[in-house]
Amino acid sequence: MDIKTASALHRLRLVSVPEALSFPALLIFGSLLSRISDINLVMPLGALHGLLFVLYVLFLLDVWNKAKWPLKKVALFLLLAVVPFGGLYGDKILKRDEADSVIAARARREEAAA
Template sequence: MDIKTASALHRLRLVSVPEALSFPALLIFGSLLSRISDIDYLMPPLGALHGFLFVVYVLFLLDVWNKAKWPFKKAALFFLLAVIPFGGLYGDRILKRDEAEIVAAARTDREAANA
């Protein structure tokens, strides 16, 4: 794997935490707020923000799946983690480890080529 794969993993990491927090923080909070008060105008923009983050996450996931040559099971796991509230936080830890391994391997390859 190369540095482009690490960049794709990093992009997926950048969106995984906000996406993981958007469901419980935005949608549940907004839903509770609209039920206990007269603030109904808050749900459409919060839902749109959550939907936007989910779509970006899926697009970045497809990019990583293509570049990292993940098996279908691993890509399906990360899709499932996006659907489960707070699942992206667990996925972020896995992605961080994978990204560090790829960067270290790329660095080793570059040093070997320069030597």
Template sequence: MDIKTASALHRLRLISVPEALSFPALILFGSILSRVSDIDFLMMPLGVLHGALFVIYAVFLLDVWVKAKWPLKRVALFFVLSILPFGGLYGDKLIKRYESDGVIAGRARREGVVA
């Protein structure tokens, strides 16, 4: 695996957990807080933060799609995981596995091992 692909996977992995936790932590917390108190001003910034994390995740996913040459089914799976609450946590595990598989395959290619 080349350095650009590895760094694209790493960036996607870094944003997947905050994006996965932003919906339940920020949006649900803000909704509950606005219903039980008079604090309504928090919903807008929390929604913007959640949306920004989602957009960054989508951009990083497109970057991985181009650099790692993932099939469309895999990209669609990661997009669906980003929509589901806590789905990004499972996506993080999958990305970690793809990273290690790519490192192993790259090392085997350099050493001349053909599988």
């Protein structure tokens, strides 16, 4: 893997945790708030959740292209995006993959310089 792959993994990690927390935290909070008061935040919070999900899918497709992931792994990450708090587990996997790709890129750079 190269540094572009590590960057793509990092971008996916940056959006995976907020996306994982946006459904339970934002939408459930907004639904409860609209039921107990006159404040209706479901639409704007739903739009924020939708934006995070779209970013997650776009960044996942970028990682799939750059890291050459198998389709099963991409499908797993799509499933984790749908399951509440699933992105937290996905972030754990991404963190390991990102660290491995950075180490590999540095090793190739040092090897080329020698």
